[in-house]
Amino acid sequence: MIIKHFSTSINTKVFAHRLRQARLRMGIAQDKLGVMVGLDEGVASARISRYESGVHEPPLDTAKGIAHALGVPLGYLYCDDDLLADIILAASELPAADQEKFLESLRDRLEQLKTKKDDC
Structure with a gap:
């Protein structure tokens, strides 16, 4: 089995792109998604926005929660x-x-x- 290693910037860009695609497909606002995954209402929209813009990549547990909330497999969010x-x-x-x-x-x-x- 060959395992590809990606730089963090590539992973972050891929995650950002897939997150935005999935969220828009579901018609969920950034703040609502953030609250659905357990983020505080005061920071939910800004945090999801940062994930979508590639400024930050969420911790794995948060990424799993996002995938679950959007009804997509975690692997989808990281597939390049x-x-x-x-x-x-x-x-x-x-x-x-x-x-x-x-x-x-x-x-x-x-x-x-x-x-x-x-x-x-």
Whole structure:
């Protein structure tokens, strides 16, 4: 398994972009989202704004709360590839049994491609 290491600035920019996308898609105001994840009303809007602008990246527990409040997987908020982020989001909306079938289908397809490549 290859693990990519990103600089904090890339992670922060990706998180900021995905957070804003998800929040706007849900139609939730910054202050409301902040309060939903346990931030004080007085700082909720400013804090979410800073996360969306990439000035700050939230602690992991806060990021998990944001993902939960927005109904997206945590991995979506940190995914730096738009297509993969869409796949993560779509797969997360499937019932658990369908997620298993989807994963099995992906693995089968990858095996087909590998076999085809090995035959060449």
